[in-house]
Each structure stands twice: as C-alpha cells, then as structure tokens.
Amino acid sequence: MWASIVRRPFSRVRQKCKIKVLGINQWASFEEGTTCSLSTLVSSDIFPFQAPPRADLQNKVRAISAFCSKYGIDYYHFLQEPGIPRLFGDLEKYPADALGTVKRPHGGDMDGLDRTLCISSPIVQEHYRNMTRKFVREYPDVKGIWFYNLDGRGWLCTPELCERCKKICADSPANKYNPWETQALLISLLAETAHEVRADFDFRSFAAVHHKGGAVEKLLRSSSGYNSLTGNWNGSDHDIMVPDVAEPAPEFVVAQKVCAERLIPMVAYFSFNNLEQVSRSLPFPFHVCDALNKFKGWGITCINEVVGPIPEHNSINALVMREFQSNPDQSPEVFLPALAGRQFGEKAGVEGNSWIVSQHYTRCRRSVKVHQLGSE
C-alpha cells in the first residue's frame, strides 16, 4: 500500500477531488497552530476554568473530516501535547500539582523556561483521558491522530525541573527537554484512551525527530497503543532529495523493525515537492522519481508527503509522483518525454530540453552527502 498524507489547508471541494485523483488516500491537517491542542476542540471537565473550545475551529475540523470521509480520504488530526497551559487558562487557576517546568531548546522566558502540564501528575492524566474520550466521540469522521510534540506548543517536563517526572525518567538525561520515559507514558495514555472509545481509531506517532540513538528503541518498545509510526529516512524532520550515498538512519531502521514486529505500518514522511523554508515547489520531477525508487529499495511501503503536493502548484511533480508511487522502477527517461508530449504538445521538445538540464542539476545535488535543501 502506498498511502500518501499531505498537510496543507484545503477548503475547496475541487482540490479534494484532485487529491483523490492523485491516488492520495489520507490527509493530515495542519490547519492552524491552536488546533494542535485538544483544549481548542473539546472542553475539559477536569480543568473547567480553561477557555471554552473555539466554535470556528470545531466546525472547521468537522467539515474537513466529513468532506474527506465523503471522498474516501482518511482524515488525521495533527496533535501536539501537553499543550502550554497558559495558552488555555490562567496559570494561577491550575492545581499546583498539575504543573511542571520545561527548559525549552527554543522559546520560553529569558532563561528558556516555560510551565507545562506535567504528564506524570494523576490529575493531568485524567484531564487528557477526559479530553481524548470527548475528541474521539465528538469527531466521528476523524480517522486518527498524527502525534508530534517537543516543539511548537507541546512540551514535557524537563526531569531535573520536576520532582514527579524525575522519579519516572531514570534513564534519560535529567537536563534535557526530551525524556523518552514520559513521552512513552503520554503516547500510551492518549492511544489507549482513544481505543476505549473507538477500537479502529488510528494513533500515528512520530518515531524519532526529537529522540536519537538508543532512546528511540526504548521509546518505541515502551510505548503501547500506537497503530502506526512515521519518520524520515534520515531520522530528522524532513528532506526533499535523497543523496545517492544515503543509507537509512539507525532511528528509521529501528522504527521499521518495531513496526514489522507489531504488524503495523511504518509510514515514511518526505517532502517531495516543498520544504517549509522553500516558498515554491521544486520545478522538476527527477528527485521525486529517484526518492521513490530508493524508498522501495529500503522496504518502504507507505509514504507520508509533508507540505505538498499542491496539484495546481506543480502539476508535473504531482503527476510524476502518482505514476512513480505505483511503479518506482520505471525509467524517468522513458516516462517523462511521454508526459511532456501530453502536457505541452508541440512545445514538448523545449520542455524536454529544460528537463534534461534539470536532471543534470538534480544529479549534481544528489551527488553530495548533504545537499543544500536538506533540513540538517
């Protein structure tokens, strides 16, 4: 199965139809920062002083997930937790034993510190059980969660700054923002609670990104309840072109291994068309063909497209991606001239020449170990 996920706001039926035509059968929404927290979409009976959910965002998520369902596309909601509590209520109103402190790698106060909800606290755990049950129940067209945190609005306590978490995080460094023990606790709590309400709810978690080396395997083996994992071949955030000398990172390989053992999908995410720091799609398709071919060789069967494709943004890349997802072994040199003929008619020769130049450009980029467009 080649399952593609994209994460662009899309509000028009026409665009959804195009997405479906391209063979994409899943969608992960990254609509707006605040929708990444459950508190924006459901109320908490445990912390009733929090601001009420936003009706506009509730309606938006319900409408998009319903449209997706109508067109046979599974809708995943992008989730970041534990949400920074000051964004949802007066910090003074939270019980003292609900709060912890994180030393963030970016953001926070002058010292990089921020208050967060302590996932080791029983009252916070009940808060998340309460909201997760409501979310799964009240958004029936949402297929699942796409869980990513330790960035943006979702932070765990730094162990040395929280007595409760310090007791749990016996293996992780005490002074880092990314202990795997409390991350495993959070993933298990959210996933298992979701399944209490809906057994087929799909909880998809990031395998690595903010965890490296042996911590990744400990995290994945200690967490329970997740239905699939997602990760990039280089164990990092994202990438748009795979160097020819590349080998999958150990973090990616171990995630594949754990997924194989648990008989669940490992979904490789990759930016075939756009990076967050590039304003337009790359205007040539060779990196798409090459990446899909390499991914097949690495045993990757599910793809998670990050940021694009936008069909009207770069129709060539979108069409090439569709064709090479179903057949990664075919030759770009054979396929692309035929595509150019269909797309450009008499001008196909001119376009073909420009593609030859861009093919050379792509090969040059791939020949270096770390290309300029990479995320690291």
Ligand SMILES: [Zn+2]
């Ligand atoms: Zn804590």
